[in-house]
Amino acid sequence: AQSVTQLGSHVSVSEGALVLLRCNYSSSVPPYLFWYVQYPNQGLQLLLKYTSAATLVKGINGFEAEFKKSETSFHLTKPSAHMSDAAEYFCAVSWVQGAQKLVFGQGTRLTINP
Amino acid sequence: KAGVTQTPRYLIKTRGQQVTLSCSPISGHRSVSWYQQTPGQGLQFLFEYFSETQRNKGNFPGRFSGRQFSNSRSEMNVSTLELGDSALYLCASSPQAGGYTDTQYFGPGTRLTVL
Numbered sequence: 493a494q495s496v497t498q499l500g501s502h503v504s505v506s507e508g509a510l511v512l513l514r515c516n517y518s519s520s521v522p523p524y525l526f527w528y529v530q531y532p533n534q535g536l537q538l539l540l541k542y543t544s545a546a547t548l549v550k551g552i553n554g555f556e557a558e559f560k561k562s563e564t565s566f567h568l569t570k571p572s573a574h575m576s577d578a579a580e581y582f583c584a585v586s587w588v589q590g591a592q593k594l595v596f597g598q599g600t601r602l603t604i605n606p
Numbered sequence: 607k608a609g610v611t612q613t614p615r616y617l618i619k620t621r622g623q624q625v626t627l628s629c630s631p632i633s634g635h636r637s638v639s640w641y642q643q644t645p646g647q648g649l650q651f652l653f654e655y656f657s658e659t660q661r662n663k664g665n666f667p668g669r670f671s672g673r674q675f676s677n678s679r680s681e682m683n684v685s686t687l688e689l690g691d692s693a694l695y696l697c698a699s700s701p702q703a704g705g706y707t708d709t710q711y712f713g714p715g716t717r718l719t720v721l
Contacts, residue, residue: 526709528712534715535696535712535713536696536698537712541709582649593639593654594641594649594651594710595651596641596648596650597648598648599648599649
């Protein structure tokens with residue numbers, strides 16, 4: 493079965509430090525990959541998505557992610573963390589043609605230390 | 607353009623009851639998907655509707671059902687509620703017919719508590 497693994501359920505960084513959230517997928521066919529962010533008591537907001545046009549994808553709020561097929565990874569990075577980045581982040585994949593099914597990782601809660 | 611709206615935002619029910627949740631997609635969007643979010647199981651796909659037809663279904667019991675109306679609004683129903691049905695139910699809409707690269711836009715969710 494296709495699956496998504498997010499390494500680290502909790503990540504803590506200092507304000508101004510690099511943010512790195514890890515996502516690995518298993519798929520027998522080329523996937524399409526997404527990162528979503530969830531703030532407390534809110535729904536999911538799309539940060540960025542990979543759809544095979546370019547391996548380095550830039551998203552909102554200064555985030556970017558790089559698709560590495562050889563490593564089956566799609567890690568999310570941000571050069572300098574801001575207090576407002578504190579939230580839960582979800583990596584998701586879809587690969588079923590004709591359907592909107594997303595399979596999510598378990599999420600990574602990002603804490604920013606002042 | 608207004609986002610995805612879900613009503614009600616919060617709901618408390620008792621075991622054995624049934625519940626109906628509503629989702630209004632972004633104007634012009636024709637596909638609506640539902641997800642269940644719990645601390646233990648994370649985000650899980652329930653089902654997806656397009657043009658009033660269920661196109662895809664997740665691995666949930668038959669107590670979970672849904673429908674879509676001609677204006678693309680969708681409802682999901684859970685019958686014979688169990689404690690384990692307590693969750694945040696998220697609705698997402700997307701504009702196109704079946705591109706799995708399409709972005710899904712999520713609503714704020716309905717928080718269901720079963721006592």
